[in-house]
Amino acid sequence: MADIGVEVCGIRLKHPVMLASGILGISAETMKRAEEGGASAVITKSFSIEERAGHENPTIALFKHGILNSMGLPNPGARAMAKEIEKAKKMCRVPIIASVFGKDADEFVKACEIARDSGADAVEINLSCPHVPGTGMELGVDPNAVKEIVTEVKSCIDLPVFVKLTPNTHALQKIALMAVEGGADAIVAINTVRGMLINPMMKKPELSTIFGGYSGPGILPIGIYCVYTIYSAVGQSVPVIGVGGICRGMDAIQYFMAGASAVQVGSAVYYRGYSAFSEIANEIETFLENEGVNSIRDIIGIAVR
């Protein structure tokens, strides 16, 4: 039996396949659903201090190689989400990680404090949403802003802090290093890739916001590259959590071999259904067993060392 348990920043996971932020994690019950589907940890939908309705429909465009979304970070606000987290902590056995965003360090800190008080096991700082002005990747491509936000958050809460980065930059290594300097406990990559589709018959963009974020199988090589490049920069100082395009165990394996210590899965819920998590975890285990690998830890970064 291959050991697929992992530990990320002191959080023990029975396997490395977590639920990515923005998928299902809107309520305690849907988080529970993800747990039932096998997720080893749940990242909540990203939330801000104040409620946000998000962008107008259409906020989704599907195409052969993935999904474009421009949800626009809808969320009922930190206080409402805190209640869901409290409830989720009672209902679920897996760790609950609160994803938060804001327009500056102060807002991040406040949202993180609310998350901490709700009992979240860790926070994930969303510095990477590609389709909301004034937050997300607009902050996340500025290495100084990243460092400042992470530093502030770390000085105010004592939970593990994951920092989620965008692939839409040429400065990823620098940004990751600054996040680590700021005290990040883990780097999560990637959020969606900026993308756009136009409907030729309607002569209009398929999303109300013109462009959005591209997720799903077509972004797999981009995510693997980003994890590799971050892993190369931050070395073993903090774990890298891989996300982007993972639909099968073999996709996750590539992330581990590129340096990821764990992975998150989002769009695969659409492609494989709610049991995507346990299916992918099983495929990882089967692969390791067939290959005679004892533990997932033995393959982390193995392809790039």
Add this chain to the structure above:
Amino acid sequence: MADIGVEVCGIRLKHPVMLASGILGISAETMKRAEEGGASAVITKSFSIEERAGHENPTIALFKHGILNSMGLPNPGARAMAKEIEKAKKMCRVPIIASVFGKDADEFVKACEIARDSGADAVEINLSCPHVPGTGMELGVDPNAVKEIVTEVKSCIDLPVFVKLTPNTHALQKIALMAVEGGADAIVAINTVRGMLINPMMKKPELSTIFGGYSGPGILPIGIYCVYTIYSAVGQSVPVIGVGGICRGMDAIQYFMAGASAVQVGSAVYYRGYSAFSEIANEIETFLENEGVNSIRDIIGIAVR
């Protein structure tokens, strides 16, 4: 009959589907082959003053949603390529555009001068190759370097200068604007997207260079987004030429509607064969006819205005 003729920087093309750089354009005869396949213009393989062998094999990895390559800009050097261009100018009726690269403005200028002397109809400045240190996107993500190189090239040659940009940056609008300030006559986007694949069974990256550039259908929404964002920044001041993931007429139509005045096609040669160019051009024409659009010019940017 819909008019699918376009004019880019004074160069008249019978339709908007050109051959992208790096595919086939290694010799006069292969350029001729692209013309026979219907390309309305041919961009040569990118070349430098000195010969380059490129990276070691494997330099290609295929996956479901596209192609990764790390050719490493192999080329026989500017003088050898100049001979091919001279020959191509005699053999072909379509414009021949020389793609050049170097490590600094000086090298770009020298390569461009050789290209001009060979009779090329225009030059394309490759500031976007994602897998060769010291050139390509390493220069192309620095707006000042972009401006300097373009300015120098423009001051030395009087051919139209296309500037080919990378999607792997958060500063694309700025870079495009600086290229225009430098005197660029057209912006070409996108070069390949940085990507990486690992072979789980071999525990090794699929490319000898670890990562490479992702092209083909999976990058379509990324290219469309980049063209839109460049078009939004540079307005109608210079034409934008769209490239990335175009396999069918409908893909090209999306580029036009996002603001492209013409398109280039590379990987589709693998997916559809050497007649990809005329097939795509026909599909564009059929679409325009079915939609009752008189001229392709009528749909440029129509989805984003």
Add this chain to the structure above:
Amino acid sequence: MREVVEVLENNRVAKNVHTIRFRWKRDARPGQFVMVWIPGSGEVPLSLSYVGDIKGITVKVVGETTEKIARLKTGERFGIRGPYGNSYSYANKILVIAGGTGMCSLAPAIEMARVNYKVAFIKVFFGAKSAEDLFMLDRIEKFADALVIATEDGSLGKKGLITDFALPEIKKGFYDIVWTCGPEAMMIPIVKKCLAEGVNVEASLERYMKCAIGVCGSCAIGRFLVCKDGPVFDTKILSEIINGLGKVRSPSGRLIDYAEQS
């Protein structure tokens, strides 16, 4: 990429209610819905009111997008994706309770129950505010064995809420299944009665939808997603979520009262 279809015809079928027919080569079952896109206005979920080769949607104008849809002219286009969601189950004796546009998804189910499943007995209760809000009566009469109409103002059929007349029909023994679709305030007592009497029930629910593909969580009721697990929920699930009915999520995801939503 969304598919784009062309309007074959647009008929006003009741006050502010229009049926739009279009050719769309997709298999669909009654109960399923589509996301209809009107560029510049929005994208909204609508049940398929016709599921044959020439599909149909029947839309009530309640806001900007539904208004644009209701005004579509023959030859005009709209974007569409789907069909999404599940459908009703057929049984030998079916009781149907529809309120207002709830009939949109029930009408093709009634038709299919008769034509394809050749069920033994279908009785339909159809209620609305007023006569001018009722639609597809010919179609229902054609395929159902009995139709009971109720309007709140008494302008057609019985006067009162449809539940006043339909609830007493729900008794263990006669009907194999009850189908209901309509305002949640109407469906809650129906579902409760069915659960209490031990009668099989299927209710089609509406929630604010964004992705319609089961990822965004916008349409969540308890642990279920209306777009993916529904919109038709069966007795077992209904008994689990009954206390969650009457609450919906606003676009932000906040839980609000069903009545508050517009």
Add this chain to the structure above:
Amino acid sequence: MREVVEVLENNRVAKNVHTIRFRWKRDARPGQFVMVWIPGSGEVPLSLSYVGDIKGITVKVVGETTEKIARLKTGERFGIRGPYGNSYSYANKILVIAGGTGMCSLAPAIEMARVNYKVAFIKVFFGAKSAEDLFMLDRIEKFADALVIATEDGSLGKKGLITDFALPEIKKGFYDIVWTCGPEAMMIPIVKKCLAEGVNVEASLERYMKCAIGVCGSCAIGRFLVCKDGPVFDTKILSEIINGLGKVRSPSGRLIDYAEQS
């Protein structure tokens, strides 16, 4: 993603020449090649020397990657993609002229000509430097009607270049087709003779390959790409490119003499 296969057996078949057998579920025809990947060393094109369920490659050690391949042990793995390229055409009477590892792609073609196409007559000329460079003689004898061997040092068969003995065989009338694969210096006179005599000829060419999928241009001969349009070229194309033979592209794409390449 490359497929990965496991070595079933590795047999030395001649000096520095090894045949590696492996199970690979892909349809392939003689003449086609695969890209064999040895991580850390490289990826090289190799003809399939066996095309059944248990495929085979037969590799001559000429550099780092071929050496690694030749040393693969049973149970070891390598990466593979393909099969790529086209294959030989069958005709009733076939003359085969092979030089050295040129036999790798010809041997399965000979086998298939006999077993599957049941052609009337196959005569094979096989030349090499020395007896120790020859391989698969049993296999060829089994399927060919006649086998003429020539070695430059005379250690087996006739002494001399294979062209000395094979060229006179090429005369209009008897053979329906001539297949040849080997060093370009050997194939050029053969192709020329065939063209002059008006005999159908197919030559399998080798060029430096990178992509093997027809995009990079590395393997271009004139307007043809060996990986996509070849590696087997027919009379018509050969007559077009005959003057380009003897020149190959270095990895940079520069044209150099065939002999210069290693």
